[in-house]
Amino acid sequence: MHWTLLIIAGLFEVGFAFCLGKAKLVTGTTQFLWLTGFIICLSISMLLLYKAIQVIPIGTAYGVWTGIGAAGTVIIGLLFFKEPMSFWRLFFLFTLIASVVGLKVVTN
Template identity: 65%
Template sequence: MNWIVLIIAGLFEVAFAFCLGKAKMATGTEMYAWYAGFIVTLAISMILLVKVTQSLPIGTAYAVWTGIGAVGTVLIGIFVFKEPATFLRLLFIATLILSIIGLKVVSN
């Protein structure tokens, strides 16, 4: 169950990065709404991370959380914000995913 919560926390990390990207492109009230979304998703992500670190090793939990956030944010950048999807970028995303899976496999 804690691994599922950790994945959800990582997805909220992706959400707060997405909100930052959208806020950067917005103006006025819309910009403030995206920043509010950033604060809410950041808080949820952190609360969930704190919860899982009570039963999972902090090093593993934090590495998996940031890995999910990094991979998700790069994919959001590629698919939503039209950032380049070069071979090397995709290769390094794949190595991040393999590292996350590896940490899960070797963790108690």
């Protein structure tokens, strides 16, 4: 249950990064709406992270949370913001994902 909350928290971290990226591209009311989405995603992410650390050690939970957020944000950047894709970016993205999975596997 707590691992599920942690994964969802990481996905909301990706959501708030996506909202920030979109807010940067627009102005006016649309920018306000994207920033509102950012605050909502940020709040949900932090609440779920807090709930997850009630059972999962903070070092592991924070590492997994930031790993999901970092990997997801790189993928969002590649897909939606046309960031450059290179062998080394993909290589380190996969090592980041492997590290997140590794933390899950070695934590009781």
